[in-house]
Amino acid sequence: MRQILKEYTYTPATIQRGYSGKSLYLNVSDLRMEEKVVTEFMKEKFIGGKGFDLWYLWQAVTPETRWDSPENEIVMSVGPLGGITQYSGTGKTLVCAISPMTGIPIDSNAGGYFGPLLKFSGWDALELQGKTEKELVIFIDGNKGLIQFCDAEGLPEDSHLLAEELTRNYAESEEDQVNVSVVSSGSAARNILYGMLNFSFYDPRRKVVRFKQAARGGLGTIMLDKGIKALVVRYKGIKGNTNNPADVATLNRIGVKYHKEMHDLDEKQNGMRKIGTANTILVMNQYDLLPTRNFQTGGDPAAVNISPKVFIEQYLTQGIHDGCWYGCTMSCAKTADHFRLLTGPYAGACVTVDGPEYECVAGLGSNLGIFDPRAILEENFYCDTYGVDLISFATTVAFIMECYQRGQISREQMGGLDLAFGNSDAVLELLHQMARGEGFGPIAGLGIRRLKKLFAEQFGSDPALLQDIGMENKGLEYSEYCHKESLAQQGGFALTNKGPQHDEAWLIFMDMVNNQIPTFEDKAYALYYYPMFRTWFGLCGLCKLPWNDIVPADNYKTETPAKVPEHVQNYVDIFNAVTGKSIDKEELILQSERVYQFQRVFNIRMGKGLREHDYAPYRSLGPVSSEEYLSRQELYDRQLREKQGLDPAAMSLDEKIATTRAYREQQFELLMDAVYKRRGWTENGVPKPEHLREIGMDLPMLLEVIEPHL
Amino acid sequence: MKILVHKQELCTGCRACEVACSTAYFKTPDRNKSAIRIINNDNSFHARKCTQCGECIDMCTAHAIYRDKNGVVRIDKKLCVGCLGCVGYCSELVMFYDDDLTEPFKCIACNICVKACPENALEVLVSKAG
Numbered sequence: 001m002r003q004i005l006k007e008y009t010y011t012p013a014t015i016q017r018g019y020s021g022k023s024l025y026l027n028v029s030d031l032r033m034e035e036k037v038v039t040e041f042m043k044e045k046f047i048g049g050k051g052f053d054l055w056y057l058w059q060a061v062t063p064e065t066r067w068d069s070p071e072n073e074i075v076m077s078v079g080p081l082g083g084i085t086q087y088s089g090t091g092k093t094l095v096c097a098i099s100p101m102t103g104i105p106i107d108s109n110a111g112g113y114f115g116p117l118l119k120f121s122g123w124d125a126l127e128l129q130g131k132t133e134k135e136l137v138i139f140i141d142g143n144k145g146l147i148q149f150c151d152a153e154g155l156p157e158d159s160h161l162l163a164e165e166l167t168r169n170y171a172e173s174e175e176d177q178v179n180v181s182v183v184s185s186g187s188a189a190r191n192i193l194y195g196m197l198n199f200s201f202y203d204p205r206r207k208v209v210r211f212k213q214a215a216r217g218g219l220g221t222i223m224l225d226k227g228i229k230a231l232v233v234r235y236k237g238i239k240g241n242t243n244n245p246a247d248v249a250t251l252n253r254i255g256v257k258y259h260k261e262m263h264d265l266d267e268k269q270n271g272m273r274k275i276g277t278a279n280t281i282l283v284m285n286q287y288d289l290l291p292t293r294n295f296q297t298g299g300d301p302a303a304v305n306i307s308p309k310v311f312i313e314q315y316l317t318q319g320i321h322d323g324c325w326y327g328c329t330m331s332c333a334k335t336a337d338h339f340r341l342l343t344g345p346y347a348g349a350c351v352t353v354d355g356p357e358y359e360c361v362a363g364l365g366s367n368l369g370i371f372d373p374r375a376i377l378e379e380n381f382y383c384d385t386y387g388v389d390l391i392s393f394a395t396t397v398a399f400i401m402e403c404y405q406r407g408q409i410s411r412e413q414m415g416g417l418d419l420a421f422g423n424s425d426a427v428l429e430l431l432h433q434m435a436r437g438e439g440f441g442p443i444a445g446l447g448i449r450r451l452k453k454l455f456a457e458q459f460g461s462d463p464a465l466l467q468d469i470g471m472e473n474k475g476l477e478y479s480e481y482c483h484k485e486s487l488a489q490q491g492g493f494a495l496t497n498k499g500p501q502h503d504e505a506w507l508i509f510m511d512m513v514n515n516q517i518p519t520f521e522d523k524a525y526a527l528y529y530y531p532m533f534r535t536w537f538g539l540c541g542l543c544k545l546p547w548n549d550i551v552p553a554d555n556y557k558t559e560t561p562a563k564v565p566e567h568v569q570n571y572v573d574i575f576n577a578v579t580g581k582s583i584d585k586e587e588l589i590l591q592s593e594r595v596y597q598f599q600r601v602f603n604i605r606m607g608k609g610l611r612e613h614d615y616a617p618y619r620s621l622g623p624v625s626s627e628e629y630l631s632r633q634e635l636y637d638r639q640l641r642e643k644q645g646l647d648p649a650a651m652s653l654d655e656k657i658a659t660t661r662a663y664r665e666q667q668f669e670l671l672m673d674a675v676y677k678r679r680g681w682t683e684n685g686v687p688k689p690e691h692l693r694e695i696g697m698d699l700p701m702l703l704e705v706i707e708p709h710l
Numbered sequence: 711m712k713i714l715v716h717k718q719e720l721c722t723g724c725r726a727c728e729v730a731c732s733t734a735y736f737k738t739p740d741r742n743k744s745a746i747r748i749i750n751n752d753n754s755f756h757a758r759k760c761t762q763c764g765e766c767i768d769m770c771t772a773h774a775i776y777r778d779k780n781g782v783v784r785i786d787k788k789l790c791v792g793c794l795g796c797v798g799y800c801s802e803l804v805m806f807y808d809d810d811l812t813e814p815f816k817c818i819a820c821n822i823c824v825k826a827c828p829e830n831a832l833e834v835l836v837s838k839a840g
Contacts, residue, residue, distance in 0.1 A: 085771075085793035178772075204773045239812045240792030249809040252794060256807070259798020320768045327771050327793030 001169065002137055002150035006031040010145045012122035018080030018243045018578040019043065023052070024123040024147075026138060028226055029070060029130030031149045038124045045697070049079030050107045050538035051595040052125045053096035054602060057105055058701070060129060063605055067100035067218065068225050070131045076183075077125035078115030081578050082541025084327070085240045086255030087570070088262065089543030091116050091325025093199060099217035099498075100193040101392070101447050102475035104603045106217025106498050109538055111324030111333065112199030112210075113181035116541075117142060117235040120242055132227035139170060142235035152229035157187040158385040158435075159198040160351060162230060164209045167202055170232050177202040182209070183231040185220030186387030188434035192445025194392035194477075195220030198384065205320055206337060208352045211384055212324045216501055217476060220387040238326060246580030254570050254577070255327070262329040262550055270549050274318060275308040276332035277358040277545070280509075282307050284362065284481070287513050288632070291367040291482040293405075293421050294398035295471055295619050297631050298482035302371035306361050310373050315339070330546050336377050343428045344382060345435075353381045362480035363394030368401060369421030379427060386435045391501075392447055395477035397427060399448050399470050408461040415440040448472040468618040474499040474608060484622050485635075486511045488523040491671050494616035495527060497599045497609075503544065504531045516562040524674035526562075533568075535592035540575065547571070594697045597680075597687045604686065605705045611685040614672060622664040629657050636660055684709060711781030711837045712819040714746070716757035720831035723748055723755040730826030735815065742808050745817040746832075757832075760804045760817040766796040780819075781837075787813050 010033075013020040025034040038052070046055045053075040060073040074097045084090045093115025099106035118126055121142020128138075135152040156162045163182040171177040182200040189195020197219045198211040245251050266272055270279050281303060284290040288298030312318065315336040324333045336353040356364075356376055364379040365371060383390040401421050403409045411418055415433075417426045417440050433441030446454070448470040455461040471478040476499025483489035489512075492505030502508075507526055510516040517526045537544045552566045559565075568585050576582055583591070603609025623629040629636055630653075637648040640656060644663055648656055676683060680691025686709045692698040728744035736743040746759040762783050767775045774789035775796060785796075790813040797805045797814050807814040824832045 085791045238791045240794070241812060252807060252809055256794050256798045259795050261798075263799045263801070321771050321773075323771050326791045327795055329769070329771070329795045329799065331769075331771075 002152070004148050004150050005134075005136070006149045008033045008147045010035065010122065010147065012142055012145050015120065015242060015244050017246050017580050019048070020119060020122045020124050022122055023056070023077075023125035023127065024140075025127045025129070026147070027130040028128065028132045028136055028138075028149070028228060033147055045594055046598075047079065047539035047591050047595070048124060049077050049082070049092075049094040049541050050096060050109075050535070051598075052077040052079075053094055053107065054105060054595065054599055056125060056127050057096050057098070058602060060127070061098055063607065065098055066103070067098050067222055069098075071129060072098045072222065074128040074219060074222055074226070075125060076115065076118065077541075078119050079539055079541030080243075081574060083116030083119055083238070084243055084245065084251060084574070084578060085238065086251045086327055087258055087574055088323070088328040088330045088546040089325070090327065090541060092537070092541050092543050093118075093214065094538050094541070095197065095214040095219055097217070097219055097222050098606065099476070100221050101218050101449070101477075102499050102608070104474065104498070104606045104608045105599060106219065106476075107538060107599075108197075108214040108216040108219055109503070110197065110199040110214035111201075111212035111543065113201040113325065114183050114199045114231070114233055116238070116325065117179070117181050117233045120235045120238065121233055128223070128226065128228060130226065135227050135229045137166065137230045137232060138228060140231075140233045142233065143237070155229060159184045159186045159211060159387060160209070160385040162186075163198065163200040163211070166230055166232050167200065167209050170234055176234075176236065178204055179236040180232065180234045183223075184229065184387070185224055186385050186435070188431065188441070188445070189220035189224050189387035191437035191442045192388065192434050193221055193447055193450075194218050194389040194396075194445065195224065195387045196389040197223060198387065201324060206335070206352060210324075210333070210335065210352065210354050212333065212354070213384065213389075215389040215391060217498065218389070220389075243578055245578040247577040250573055250577035254573050258546070258570065259329045261552060265550055265553060266330075269551065271308070272330050272332040272545070272549050273322070275312055275316065276322075276334045276355075277549075278311060278356055278361050279308050280358055281361055283513065285366075288485065289482050289508055289512060291362055291398075291480050293369045294367060294402040294469060295478070295482050295484070296402070296625070296628050298485075300366060300371070303366060305371040306365050306373050306376060311336075311356065311361075315373065315377060328543070328546070330550065332545060332549075339377055339381065341378060341381065343378060343425075344432045346385075351381060353377050354384060355380050359391055359480050363391055364427070367394055367398045367480055368424075368427060370424045370427070372424055375424035375428070379424070379431065382428065382431045382435075386431060388431065388434065391479050392477040393431075394480065395471050396444055396448050396451065397430065399451065400444060402469050403455060403461060403466070406465065408465065409455055409459050413459050447475065448477055449475045468624045470617055471619055472500070473616055473620075474613055476500060478620065481508050483508050484620060487667060487671055488517055488526055490616055490620055490668060491523070491527045491675055492530075493620065495614050495672065495675055496531070497596065497603060504534055506530075506534075510562045514562070520670070520674065524671065524678050527671075527675045528678040529563075529589070532589045532592040532596055533563075535596050536571070536588055539591060539595060542571075590695060593695050597692060597695065597697055598702065600681075600685075600687055601702045601705050604709060609685065610709065611672065611676075611683070614685060616668065618661060618665070621668055622660055623657060626653055626657065629653065629660070682710065686710060711762060713762050713835050713837070714759050714817055714819045714823070715833045715835050716759065717831045717833070718755060718757075720829045721748065721755040721757070722829055722831075723750055723753075724828065726826045726828060727757075727823035727832060730823050734820075734822045736811070743811070743815075745806060745815055746823055747806075758802070758804050761802055762819070763802070766800060766805060769795060769799050771795050782818050783816065784818055785813060785816065790814070
């Protein structure tokens with residue numbers, strides 16, 4: 001056991017209707033522990049999960065707080081539905097902090113067992129504040145009512161070793177390892193700004209510790225900067241009624257109905273149990289949505305080399321449960337077992353690689369011009385164990401590669417690395433440099449926003465071009481969709497609270513593949529409804545995938561198939577069954593909107609969150625280069641004719657590109673206007689006081705922030 | 711492998727098997743707590759009970775279902791987390807649950823219903839494979 005620096009005991013609260021009613025505050029500066037009461041006001045206005053996180057974070061920080069300020073907090077909460085076992089996707093922990101990438105609150109969610117075990121240990125939320133020189137492991141034992149601050153000396157750096165050792169250390173027996181979950185990062189997170197957090201769960205079939213990630217926004221970087229090497233929780237005794245739900249019968253009935261749907265329909269629909277989210281690679285490629293070579297194009301014939309079939313047949317273990325929390329029959333957390341590494345400090349080792357998920361294949365694959373599945377899995381493994389947000393990494397490297405391709409930076413300026421599209425050896429070496437804190441690694445670890453400035457100032461790169469091709473908004477890198485033909489998704493990325501991550505509004509499929517939101521009004525409405533609806537998952541501790549990655553067989557007959565009405569009703573029913581409340585689907589949206597608007601005002605409080613911060617780089621909106629235009633010339637020429645009444649035959653290529661750009665930028669402005677109106681915001685993107693009043697969120701603390709901007 | 715077999719032609723639908731099963735395991739003559747269910751299709755009686763196919767073993771999210779040395783598929787109640795995934799995933803619809811209980815339940819070919827059947831319509835067969 002590790003040296004205990006300070007120990008507290010507590011009486012674990014009994015969970016009632018999804019809440020323990022207590023939250024845990026830990027300050028690592030003075031090894032202090034406090035219990036806080038979760039008030040009825042918090043439950044009413046913020047529900048839980050991301051709502052609780054943001055509420056506590058607001059109290060902790062000031063407008064002057066930066067990511068590495070001691071008062072910045074990492075807050076975690078699983079929400080009232082978190083930890084139920086009867087429905088799929090109910091183990092998500094929501095994590096918030098002021099992000100090193102954006103300077104505003106980031107919210108990121110992860111599977112794995114930590115959040116549910118934390119709640120069942122008696123804590124609806126966990127706040128981590130302060131900073132310490134002496135690195136710590138924090139251990140919470142929910143059965144014994146014990147909290148320990150322990151010395152982290154001598155522990156491995158990287159997650160696959162660190163979490164394995166801690167799981168073994170803190171479990172009371174080999175069988176007990178399933179009751180332990182670890183939150184950790186890795187060696188690269190000390191040297192980059194987009195370090196992430198791994199949330200572990202023990203897989204008793206494979207006898208390995210596995211991970212899901214709270215990946216976005218630099219949470220791992222913050223945790224290590226605070227001096228917290230790992231969090232460990234242990235709780236034994238999970239059952240379907242551990243949340244003490246108000247109505248277990250409804251929970252059971254809805255759960256069994258959903259499991260049966262998965263059983264009957266998954267193979268006919270997305271095959272989530274076989275391949276997980278990477279099932280969409282070829283569809284994305286077919287519809288010009290697969291980001292390729294820094295989002296320059298939407299696909300490549302070589303995408304067939306990284307198709308679902310290749311991963312299923314050659315790498316991913318099939319036929320056994322792969323969920324990241326109990327009861328998830330969607331079971332999409334696939335693994336490549338017995339994968340032999342070829343590079344880096346673990347070369348030669350046989351490891352389990354979690355994934356690849358869609359973002360991984362698209363980001364570390366096609367967007368870097370890499371179509372080698374083995375290389376993608378090796379990149380995936382090292383991103384995970386080094387604690388690297390693979391989306392920010394992939395999009396940043398794609399940007400660097402294009403800068404290199406276009407002569408904006410040289411090989412010498414990259415420390416000799418030949419970061420050309422397709423060079424997976426160089427990408428892996430860059431990752432190892434990040435882990436070692438050497439060479440070009442820490443520079444690439446700054447993220448695109450800082451690199452644009454650095455390249456322009458130090459390397460003489462063209463700032464206008466960098467602005468156009470650097471796929472970031474608010475400081476966060478875009479996730480992996482080539483969405484320039486989808487106006488809805490352009491807004492779905494740039495008009496987000498935390499930055500361009502698809503979890504808020506993943507509209508690309510319904511816009512471009514299913515054509516479910518064809519008109520401008522449809523798109524504006526979608527950019528109201530879906531961000532609000534999807535926010536709700538984060539309040540309750542839920543995964544979004546079970547909502548629409550499988551749909552009832554008769555879903556197409558409903559009035560609004562894109563909403564999947566039967567599943568929305570499932571969520572209403574299970575919320576009521578756990579909490580004993582009686583919300584309907586309209587109240588569900590209202591619950592979300594309160595937190596959504598709170599987060600928008602929080603952004604304004606931190607100096608962002610206005611219209612000027614919602615603009616997208618032009619690569620997101622349309623073709624930047626002549627090659628991009630020419631790659632889909634027929635489409636763009638047709639749009640000039642049909643949408644602008646122009647004759648492309650009478651125009652030069654430069655004129656066509658410029659005219660297309662002016663039109664698309666204007667469309668984006670119009671979209672912003674329409675969305676702001678729908679969301680109850682001023683033209684400058686500020687929530688209106690009367691709208692806040694309407695939704696019951698006219699809190700003085702919010703009104704005070706927006707008042708100067710009205 | 712042990713497996714419970716139902717002889718449809720002998721069954722009169724008296725449901726003595728259901729009573730025996732639920733009483734033995736849950737101390738109540740409650741059909742909803744029986745691991746065998748007699749279904750009446752126009753006075754032809756069909757029994758829903760586990761075929762010991764084992765499809766539920768690999769899909770169990772808690773690794774709580776296993777095949778014992780007699781080839782019978784069983785649930786380890788200590789490991790089961792009550793997710794009911796196996797109930798939704800059972801192709802034969804013979805994994806049961808009840809809201810009073812925290813784990814699902816199934817036929818384990820224990821012979822109790824066989825002894826209770828007045829018509830000798832039930833039998834536990836032991837195949838060589840088991």
